[in-house]
Amino acid sequence: xxxxxxxxxxxxxxxxxxxxxxxxxxxxxxxxxxxxxxxxxxxxxxxxxxxxxxxxxxxxxxxxxxxxxxxxxxxxxxxxxxxxxxxxxxxxxxxxxxxxxxxxxxxxxxxxxxxxxxxxxxxxxxxxxxxxxxxxxxxxxxxxxxxxxxxxxxxxxxxxxxxxxxxxxxxxxxxxxxxxxxxxxxxxxxxxxxxxxxxxxxxxxxxxxxxxxxxxxxxxxxxxxxxxxxxxxxxxxxxxxxxxxxxxxxxxxxxxxxxxxxxxxxxxxxxxxxxxxxxxxxxxxxxxxxxxxxxxxxxxxxxxxxxxxxxxxxxxxxxxxxxxxxxxxxxxxxxxxxxxxxxxxxxxxxxxxxxxx
Amino acid sequence: xxxxxxxxxxxxxxxxxxxxxxxxxxxxxxxxxxxxxxxxxxxxxxxxxxxxxxxxxxxxxxxxxxxxxxxxxxxxxxxxxxxxxxxxxxxxxxxxxxxxxxxxxxxxxxxxxxxxxxxxxxxxxxxxxxxxxxxxxxxxxxxxxxxxxxxxxxxxxxxxxxxxxxxxxxxxxxxxxxxxxxxxxxxxxxxxxxxxxxxxxxxxxxxxxxxxxxxxxxxxxxxxxxxxxxxxxxxxxxxxxxxxxxxxxxxxxxxxxxxxxxxxxxxxxxxxxxxxxxxxxxxxxxxxxxxxxxxxxxxxxxxxxxxxx
Amino acid sequence: xxxxxxxxxxxxxxxxxxxxxxxxxxxxxxxxxxxxxxxxxxxxxxxxxxxxxxxxxxxxxxxxxxxxxxxxxxxxxxxxxxxxxxxxxxxxxxxxxxxxxxxxxxxxxxxxxxxxxxxxxxxxxxxxxxxxxxxxxxxxxxxxxxxxxxxxxxxxxxxxxxxxxxxxxxxxxxxxxxxxxxxxxxxxxxxxxxxxxxxxxxxxxxxxxxxxxxxxxxxxxxxxxxxxxxxxxxxxxxxxxxxxxxxxxxxxxxxxxxxxxxxxxxxxxxxx
Numbered sequence: 041x042x043x044x045x046x047x048x049x050x051x052x053x054x055x056x057x058x059x060x061x062x063x064x065x066x067x068x069x070x071x072x073x074x075x076x077x078x079x080x081x082x083x084x085x086x087x088x089x090x091x092x093x094x095x096x097x098x099x100x101x102x103x104x105x106x107x108x109x110x111x112x113x114x115x116x117x118x119x120x121x122x123x124x125x126x127x128x129x130x131x132x133x134x135x136x137x138x139x140x141x142x143x144x145x146x147x148x149x150x151x152x153x154x155x156x157x158x159x160x161x162x163x164x165x166x167x168x169x170x171x172x173x174x175x176x177x178x179x180x181x182x183x184x185x186x187x188x189x190x191x192x193x194x195x196x197x198x199x200x201x202x203x204x205x206x207x208x209x210x211x212x213x214x215x216x217x218x219x220x221x222x223x224x225x226x227x228x229x230x231x232x233x234x235x236x237x238x239x240x241x242x243x244x245x246x247x248x249x250x251x252x253x254x255x256x257x258x259x260x261x262x263x264x265x266x267x268x269x270x271x272x273x274x275x276x277x278x279x280x281x282x283x284x285x286x287x288x289x290x291x292x293x294x295x296x297x298x299x300x301x302x303x304x305x306x307x308x309x310x311x312x313x314x315x316x317x318x319x320x321x322x323x324x325x326x327x328x329x330x331x332x333x334x335x336x337x338x339x340x341x342x343x344x345x346x347x348x349x350x351x352x353x354x355x356x357x358x359x360x361x362x363x364x365x366x367x368x369x370x371x372x373x374x375x376x377x378x379x380x381x382x383x384x385x386x387x388x389x390x391x392x393x394x395x396x397x
Numbered sequence: 398x399x400x401x402x403x404x405x406x407x408x409x410x411x412x413x414x415x416x417x418x419x420x421x422x423x424x425x426x427x428x429x430x431x432x433x434x435x436x437x438x439x440x441x442x443x444x445x446x447x448x449x450x451x452x453x454x455x456x457x458x459x460x461x462x463x464x465x466x467x468x469x470x471x472x473x474x475x476x477x478x479x480x481x482x483x484x485x486x487x488x489x490x491x492x493x494x495x496x497x498x499x500x501x502x503x504x505x506x507x508x509x510x511x512x513x514x515x516x517x518x519x520x521x522x523x524x525x526x527x528x529x530x531x532x533x534x535x536x537x538x539x540x541x542x543x544x545x546x547x548x549x550x551x552x553x554x555x556x557x558x559x560x561x562x563x564x565x566x567x568x569x570x571x572x573x574x575x576x577x578x579x580x581x582x583x584x585x586x587x588x589x590x591x592x593x594x595x596x597x598x599x600x601x602x603x604x605x606x607x608x609x610x611x612x613x614x615x616x617x618x619x620x621x622x623x624x625x626x627x628x629x630x631x632x633x634x635x636x637x638x639x640x641x642x643x644x645x646x647x648x649x650x651x652x653x654x655x656x657x658x659x660x661x662x663x664x665x666x667x668x669x670x671x672x673x674x675x676x677x678x679x680x681x682x683x684x685x686x687x688x689x690x691x692x693x694x695x696x697x698x699x700x701x702x703x704x705x706x
Numbered sequence: 707x708x709x710x711x712x713x714x715x716x717x718x719x720x721x722x723x724x725x726x727x728x729x730x731x732x733x734x735x736x737x738x739x740x741x742x743x744x745x746x747x748x749x750x751x752x753x754x755x756x757x758x759x760x761x762x763x764x765x766x767x768x769x770x771x772x773x774x775x776x777x778x779x780x781x782x783x784x785x786x787x788x789x790x791x792x793x794x795x796x797x798x799x800x801x802x803x804x805x806x807x808x809x810x811x812x813x814x815x816x817x818x819x820x821x822x823x824x825x826x827x828x829x830x831x832x833x834x835x836x837x838x839x840x841x842x843x844x845x846x847x848x849x850x851x852x853x854x855x856x857x858x859x860x861x862x863x864x865x866x867x868x869x870x871x872x873x874x875x876x877x878x879x880x881x882x883x884x885x886x887x888x889x890x891x892x893x894x895x896x897x898x899x900x901x902x903x904x905x906x907x908x909x910x911x912x913x914x915x916x917x918x919x920x921x922x923x924x925x926x927x928x929x930x931x932x933x934x935x936x937x938x939x940x941x942x943x944x945x946x947x948x949x950x951x952x953x954x955x956x957x958x959x960x961x962x963x964x965x966x967x968x969x970x971x972x973x974x975x976x977x978x
Contacts, residue, residue, distance in 0.1 A: 106499070156691045163432055167637045168690050170630070171683035178680045240839050247838035248824075248831050248849070255814045255825045262812035264796035265774055266805075267829030267892050276835070306630070310506055317503045357518065365514035371507030372489055379496030 068227045079339075080223045084295060086335040087230035088288050093315040093331040094237050094324070095284025100313065101322035102250060103277035104257025106166040108309050109153070109173030113282040115180060115304035116149055117142040117289025119190065122299055125200035128191065135202045139290045146286020147279045154278035158271055161260070173309055180301040195300025202229060202294045210297070226295055233291070237284055241324055244280070253277055254322070318374055320381030329383050341366050399540030404663040405656070406538075410547045410616065412655020413554035417609035418632030419639070419647035420561065421602030427578040427642035428598050429494075434505035435485055437629015438512035439478050439603050443610030444620040445516050447474035448525050455528040463530030467611070474607045481512075482603030486596055509625070516622035524619045531615065550612045557608060558648055561601070565644060570597055578642065631658075634686050640699025649697060657685050725752040727927050728773075728804070728896055733782030733792075735772055742768045743951045746782070750896065755918060755928040757942035757959075759935070761971055764948040766931045767809055770900055774806050775799040786896060801829045805894035807885045809901045809931070815874035819865055819884050822873050823856040826891025852891075859887040863917075879910045886917075897921065898929040903937055915941060939963065947971065 071079045092114060099107045120142035124133045153172050157165055184192035201210035201222070209229065212221045244250045252273050255263040264270050293299050311334060319330020341363035348355045374382065418440050425433040447470030454466045489504040534545045565571035576584040577594045585591045613628060614620040631654060639650025661681030689697065728750040735743040743765050750756040758766050771777045773784055775796040784791040789802045805826075814822050831852060837845035860866050863883040868876055873884060882902055889897055902918075903911050911934065918928060918941060932938045938945065939959040947955040947962060949971040955962050962968055 100499075156687065159694050160690060161694075163426075163430075163641070164637060164690055164694060164696075166432070167634060168687050171634070171687050174630075175680050175683050178677065182677060243839045243841065244835065247845075248828060248833055248852075249835060249838050251817070251821055251825050252828055254817055254821075255828075258814035258816055259812050261776065261796075262808065262814065263825070265776065265800065265808075265812075266825050266888060267797050267800035268825070269795070269797045280835070313499075314503055314506060317499045321497070321499065361514070361518055364510055365518070368507045368510030368514060371510065372504045375496075375500050375504045375507065376489070376492055379493055379500040 064231060068224045072224070077221070077223065080221075080227065082336060082339055084223055084226045084230055086332045087227070087234050088292055088295070089312070089315065089331040089335045090234050090328050091230075091237050091284055091288040091291075092312050093319070093327045094234075094241050095281045095288065096312050097281075097316050097322065097324070097327045098241065098244070098253070098284070099277050099281035101316055101327065102245065102253035102257065103274060104253075105274060105277060106162065107169045107278075107281070108166045108306070108313065109169035109171070109176075110281065110285055110312055111304045111306070111309040112153070112173045112176040113146040113150060113285030114289040114292070114308070115176060115301075116146045117286030117291075118293040118299045118304070119180070119196070119289075120145055120286070121290040121293040122196040122199050123189075125294070126196055127198050128196045132200055134204075135200070135290075135294060136204075139287060142290040143283045143287040146289065147283035150278040150280075150282025150285075151275050154275050158274060170306065170309070173306055177301050177304055177306075180304065190301070193301060195298060195302070196293075197298050199293050199297045199299065201297065202226075202291075209294075230291065233287070237287075238324060238328070245324070249273070249276070257322075314371060318371065318381060320384040323381070323383060323385030326381050326383035326385065330381070333382075337370065338363050338367055400663060402539055402541035404659045406541055406543050406547065408656035408659035409652065410550050410655070411659060412635075412652035413551055413558075414609050414612050414616070414651075415628075415632050415635045415654050416648045416651025417554055417557065417605045417612070418628060419636040419651045420558070420644060421606050422629075422633045423636040423639070423641050423644060423647040424574075424598050424602050426636070427644075428574065428581075428595055429490070431490060431501050432505065432633065433485075433490075433599075433602070434502060434629070435489075435508040435512060436602065436606060437625035437627075437632065438509045438516075439481055439485075439625070440606040440610040440613070440628055440632075441516060441620070441622065441625030442481060442512060443474045443478045443607030444614040444624065445520055445525070445610075445622065446477050447471060447607070447611045448527060448614055448620050449520070450474070451530065452525070452528055455530050463532065466530050467615075471608065471611055474611060475604050478603040478607035478610075479600045482599040482606075483596055486599040491592070491595075509629075513622055513625070520622060522622065524621050525614075527614050527618045527620065546615055550616060553608070554612070557605065561605070562644065564601075570594070574598060631682070634682070637696055638686050638689055640696030643696070643698045646696055646698035653697075654682055654686075658682050726750070727752040727787060728756075728929065729783075729785040730769075730773070731783045731785075733769070733772060733784065734780045735768060735777055736780055741951055743772060743779075746948070746951075746953050748946045748953060748956060750927060750929055751944075752895075752927055753922065753925065754943040755922055755930060755941055757938040757945040758929065758931045758948065759933075759938055759945060760948035763950075764971075765951040766948055767900055768951070769948065770806060770898055770931065773799070773898065774804060797829065800892055800894070803893075803895035804898060805889035805892045805896075806898040807882075807889055807900055807902060809904065811881050811885055813873040813881055813885055813888070815872070817873055818870050819860060819873055819876065819880075819887075820853075820856055820869040822884055822888050823859055823891045824852055826888040827852040827856065829892050856887075856891060859890055863887045879906055882906065882914075883917075890921075894926070896927045896929060898931075900931045901933060902930070903932060903934050911937060 068080045068083060071083055092110070096107065096110045099105050099110070121138050123129055124131050124138045124141070125135065126132075153169070157168050160168055180190045181193050183189040190196070201208050203209065209225045210222045212219050252263065252268045255266065255268060256270055256273060260270055292303070315330035315334045316327050317330070318334065319328070320326020342359050344362050344366065345355050345359035348357070348359075378384070418436065421436045421439070422433060425431060425436070450473045451466050451470040454461060454469055485508050489508050490501050493501045493504060532545045535542045536544075536548075565574060573584065573589045573594045574597070576587065576589055577591055581591055584594070610620075613624070632651065635650035635654040636647045637650070638654060639646025639648070658678050658681070662678035693699070726749045730749070731747045733743055733746045734741070746769060758769065760766055768777065772779045773791065775791070775794050775798065779792055782792065786802050786804050791799050791802060791804065794802070814825060817825070831848050833842070833845040833848055836842070857866070857869065860869050863886065865880055865884055865887065868880060873881065876884060882905075886897075886899070886902065903914055906914060915937060918930070922928060930938070930942065942959055944957060945955075945959055945962045946953055947965070947968050954967045954971060955965045
């Protein structure tokens with residue numbers, strides 16, 4: 041019964057990991073050289089969305105709780121960062137203190153907002169979470185009076201970048217003979233955190249907790265009758281998802297240097313949900329893929345201007361106007377073609393140790 | 398007193414429009430258990446198409462009576478929206494009837510994005526004014542005022558809702574719809590052409606949405622390619638508030654939401670001692686929605702389904 | 707490694723009459739105007755196989771749901787040993803040692819057979835988020851132990867070869883047995899089975915019978931809803947009969963099958 045190590049051919053696996061690591065390390069330089077600096081920035085943004093999508097995946101993909109207000113936690117993380125590291129209140133606390141604080145606070149809110157929704161199922165849950173998201177957005181828009189908390193629709197400006205001592209991620213640095221710009225350095229920071237989030241997601245998925253979440257998704261009543269405290273585990277899913285959302289929010293605020301309620305509307309929640317469903321709900325590679333594709337696709341569709349010029353000799357429709365239309369078409373087409381997502385969970389990852397019982 | 402009555406009138410008018418849109422959500426949900434996310438966009442399309450017709454006619458034949466021009470706008474907008482509803486059902490929802498639950502929700506979102514952007518490409522990003530073709534009369538009742546447009550909206554909405562109830566309760570189609578909502582499988586075994594029923598549901602819902610779209614643009618005096626989003630959101634909330642899948646619930650929920658919003662906007666300042674202004678009216682609506690659902694998880698008129706174990 | 711025994715109570719058939727395990731006293735439940743259960747009292751003794759029979763709609767499943775915390779009861783009291791079960795949540799009932807299966811199999815369809823049984827271990831394990839993420843030694847031990855037990859249960863149910871198949875892809879009979887395996891994984895003292903033989907062919911029924919007797923021999927107490935009268939009569943030590951939410955008879959299979967009220971309930975009044 042005790043398992044013998046089953047890695048028959050260890051070299052290929054390490055080779056794959058090595059190549060992947062090398063590829064990820066070089067990616068920003070390749071992108072910079074091939075597509076330009078603005079695409080490195082997009083890459084950073086894509087990493088943020090991977091984080092958000094993985095967070096929401098815990099709630100929707102694992103526990104099956106359709107949450108349409110997820111962006112509220114993203115916003116919370118962002119505003120906490122902005123309050124504590126910008127001229128708005130004159131506070132400039134270090135990022136390593138604020139990021140965990142924002143994430144924890146978002147997690148706490150996840151529990152607070154989750155509690156009243158525990159009895160709701162399916163679409164009712166969706167509409168209530170959506171309501172929460174809208175309420176928070178409206179508060180962001182209007183809490184500039186009587187006390188100016190959010191600065192209203194103008195948002196908060198001049199937010200500190202991630203900075204350690206004199207080392208700021210907003211300026212270029214010369215290291216090992218190369219010049220790393222802000223967006224490059226940000227990429228590595230985000231990549232590191234994304235890897236951590238992936239690691240946590242994977243470990244949770246393959247654990248007592250993860251199994252309990254999936255059981256709740258599959259059949260809540262049977263799950264309860266099988267000994268799962270559905271209330272606590274749902275709240276845990278909300279809290280974990282919200283924590284990742286809050287973390288991403290803080291990073292977003294530091295990265296942009298500016299936040300406003302505009303960035304946290306319902307469409308944003310819907311986008312993150314689309315990433316999960318389009319990629320493959322509950323399946324980490326699918327979710328990552330969905331997040332990257334949906335972040336980059338609208339930008340890539342800007343190139344339709346060039347296509348129009350080569351095809352017709354002139355631009356008929358402003359590509360900026362066309363891209364969202366094509367984006368919608370892509371959403372519909374992908375779902376019709378692959379209803380379970382681009383990379384659906386091949387649920388049957390063969391569990392080596394269990395192949396022989 | 399006059400403020401109270403004024404808010405009551407405003408709330409009822411707004412609420413009856415919400416109710417019309419909510420009916421579309423609730424009918425589709427009742428039969429397919431699908432949030433037809435694109436329904437708000439159909440309402441927007443109704444407003445845009447009718448405004449295009451009305452604008453053109455008002456320019457081409459300035460002497461024509463306003464009611465006639467409005468009628469022409471409706472006469473074009475309703476079939477266009479019906480065709481749209483039919484098309485969306487056929488292309489985006491029907492192929493996914495047996496797919497994972499969230500897949501049709503994503504196509505629905507995709508369709509809304511498509512409709513929004515088509516509207517934006519055709520009519521541009523600016524607000525489109527509703528031409529002053531309607532009688533601008535206002536009537537004083539006990540210190541509150543109600544306009545001809547408001548009266549027309551209320552009367553028309555009530556008539557449409559009564560007709561819908563008659564159709565659902567008395568006709569063959571209505572019976573087939575109710576049967577399909579109970580169980581698609583059994584209905585089809587009993588000889589109901591389920592695909593036809595579902596298509597009809599979309600067509601009827603879209604026609605209501607077209608009328609509601611015209612009403613909204615007439616009421617606010619403008620239309621915009623993005624107007625469907627918030628309107629749809631509120632109408633869906635209204636449907637959930639009333640108990641989704643239930644026609645009476647959608648009407649009640651719509652009216653309640655309209656009243657909550659208008660009273661919320663009117664009184665929230667007084668209630669909070671000026672701390673919160675009228676821009677919090679949406680918060681108010683959502684708070685009520687959440688409170689209702691937390692205490693009555695299936696909405697006001699929703700069946701309380703005992704969980705079958 | 708030896709096959710683990712299921713059930714915590716060492717017992718033999720001799721003391722079966724002596725120790726009450728499940729005590730139901732005066733349980734009532736109404737849905738709106740419908741009195742689904744009226745004043746039900748019964749007692750299941752440790753080590754016995756207790757049958758619950760009655761015509762369709764008699765309230766058997768409702769009673770199951772009331773016992774296992776899915777329904778709250780209006781009146782009455784339920785005890786497992788000395789633990790009060792009424793007013794508890796389903797997971798607390800399971801924690802206390804009462805596990806169940808469902809009439810219309812409720813497996814976790816998109817999980818493998820193994821994972822289904824592992825979920826059954828939930829109540830007997832404790833590791834949390836930190837343990838799972840860091841794979842702390844305690845978590846690893848717990849997980850290994852759970853897997854070992856789960857595999858043993860799958861082997862015992864003849865499902866070992868299906869361990870990595872999705873529950874929804876298993877044949878019907880295997881699904882029934884998987885549900886039992888999942889319930890057993892929680893190491894219950896009382897196992898409540900809602901029509902376990904429904905939809906099974908004669909060979910499968912015979913195998914099920916053997917299995918239930920084995921479980922009894924291991925010291926487990928069984929509460930069984932079943933339609934197959936032959937199976938029930940041959941298997942159960944005692945029976946209770948429900949009709950329209952009322953207990954109309956209780957006793958050994960022999961006495962119950964001769965009870966005129968039972969005959970009337972099953973055959974209709976014209977049989978009298």
